[in-house]
Amino acid sequence: MYNNIFFLIIAVILSCLLNLVILKIYKKKKLIIELFIFILIFLFYIIFININLNNIFEIIFYLIIYFSFFGVYTFTMIMGFEGSPSLKILELISKKKNCQKKNLLKSFKKELFFKSRFQDLRKKKYLLKKNHKVQLRQKSIILLNIILFIEKIQNSGENNG
Amino acid sequence: MDSLYFNLIIVIIIPSIIFLILYFSMCSLFKIKFLESINLSIFISLITFIILSIIYSNDIFLTIISLICIINIFYIFSVIIYTPKSSIRFKILNIIYNNNNKISYSNLINAYNDKIIYYKRLNRLIDSKTITETKKSLGNMNLKGKFILFIYKLIKYFLI
Numbered sequence: 001m002y003n004n005i006f007f008l009i010i011a012v013i014l015s016c017l018l019n020l021v022i023l024k025i026y027k028k029k030k031l032i033i034e035l036f037i038f039i040l041i042f043l044f045y046i047i048f049i050n051i052n053l054n055n056i057f058e059i060i061f062y063l064i065i066y067f068s069f070f071g072v073y074t075f076t077m078i079m080g081f082e083g084s085p086s087l088k089i090l091e092l093i094s095k096k097k098n099c100q101k102k103n104l105l106k107s108f109k110k111e112l113f114f115k116s117r118f119q120d121l122r123k124k125k126y127l128l129k130k131n132h133k134v135q136l137r138q139k140s141i142i143l144l145n146i147i148l149f150i151e152k153i154q155n156s157g158e159n160n161g
Numbered sequence: 162m163d164s165l166y167f168n169l170i171i172v173i174i175i176p177s178i179i180f181l182i183l184y185f186s187m188c189s190l191f192k193i194k195f196l197e198s199i200n201l202s203i204f205i206s207l208i209t210f211i212i213l214s215i216i217y218s219n220d221i222f223l224t225i226i227s228l229i230c231i232i233n234i235f236y237i238f239s240v241i242i243y244t245p246k247s248s249i250r251f252k253i254l255n256i257i258y259n260n261n262n263k264i265s266y267s268n269l270i271n272a273y274n275d276k277i278i279y280y281k282r283l284n285r286l287i288d289s290k291t292i293t294e295t296k297k298s299l300g301n302m303n304l305k306g307k308f309i310l311f312i313y314k315l316i317k318y319f320l321i
Contacts, residue, residue: 005226020319027320057166064173065226068233075240080316085249085282090292090302090310098298101283108279114270117249126254135263140254147245148255154188154195160246160255 004049008062011045012069019073029081031074038070085113168217169227175213177234180206184242195246196289203235249278 015038022037023029042063051059079087085108092107093099121127126140136144151160180202187198210231218224245251256272257264264272283299286292291306292299302310 002222005222024320055166057164057170061166061169064170065230068230068237071237072233075237076312077316080313080320084247085278086247086286087310087313089279089282089286090306091313093292093299093302094307094310098300100298104283104299105276105279109275112275113249113278114253114273114275118253121250121253126250127257129266132266133263134257134266134269136254136257141258141262144251144254144258147251148258150242151245153185154242154246160248160252 004051004058004062007045007049008066011041012066015041015070016073019077023077023081029077034074035070038067042066083111083113085111088113165218165220165223169223172210172213172217172224173227173231173234176206176210176231177238179209180235180238184238195243199239199242206235207231 018037018041019034022033045062045066046059053059088108088111089104092104096104096107121140122129125137126143128135128137183202183205184198187193187201188195193201210228214224214227218227252273253269256269260268286306287294291303291309293301293303
């Protein structure tokens with residue numbers, strides 16, 4: 001039992017490392033590839049520990065633990081890979097001691113957060129830019145309605161973004 | 162042995178569901194702020210986890226592993242819940258949606274741009290006490306901020 005947990009931890013580390021190597025080589029973060037690698041290594045793990053397939057609850061237990069790490073990996077890597085305005089501010093503050101808000105803004109603006117996100121939305125066909133007009137595509141309307149519903153439940157105001 | 166794993170699955174799933182129910186009820190019914198709702202939900206769910214572990218689990222090692230798992234689940238839920246609130250992409254889509262699905266690029270950039278993003282995020286960091294602000298300058302970063310920055314730099318180091 002303890003051996004299985006030990007090898008599960010090894011499998012998690014192996015999946016993360018393999019994903020990191022792929023990310024470093026291809027410089028592109030694809031959720032489907034990350035998921036595929038995690039699933040593949042989990043299947044190898046199940047074969048390796050030679051578990052009786054009748055022990056279904058034991059397998060589900062390992063599956064929950066393993067994929068909780070997948071979630072942590074994928075969400076944490078987005079932060080590092082895409083960058084975040086808040087992290088950029090923290091990074092700038094750590095570099096420049098006792099800086100003023102306005103001075104920090106000059107350095108912050110070099111990153112072009114709005115433009116990069118806007119271009120990404122265009123590239124992924126969430127919106128359409130035609131004759132200086134910007135328009136939503138159907139798939140973003142569906143997505144937005146789902147998010148707005150969740151936002152409504154959370155009772156959050158206009159101060160998003 | 163199989164019943165032990167079944168119990169452990171229940172010990173993980175029930176606090177996770179409680180976390181979600183508590184978070185959404187705190188936000189919608191009691192109008193508690195995001196961060197406070199998250200912290201309170203995690204706290205109550207962890208207590209539930211401990212109580213259930215004492216009742217249903219007799220293996221300390223597997224309980225610790227389950228605890229790590231549930232912390233992972235809380236982290237994942239918090240990120241998913243927070244994404245629409247913080248995402249620049251969702252905000253852009255939201256602005257267009259609120260303007261009858263069509264807006265000129267110049268109006269969009271007036272409504273939302275890097276300067277607005279900067280001040281929103283900066284105020285959020287000050288409100289959450291991640292950084293402190295004096296009359297003259299932006300000052301110290303708390304331990305949470307330093308830890309997040311460390312993880313961020315570590316990831317960047319691996320990727321570059």
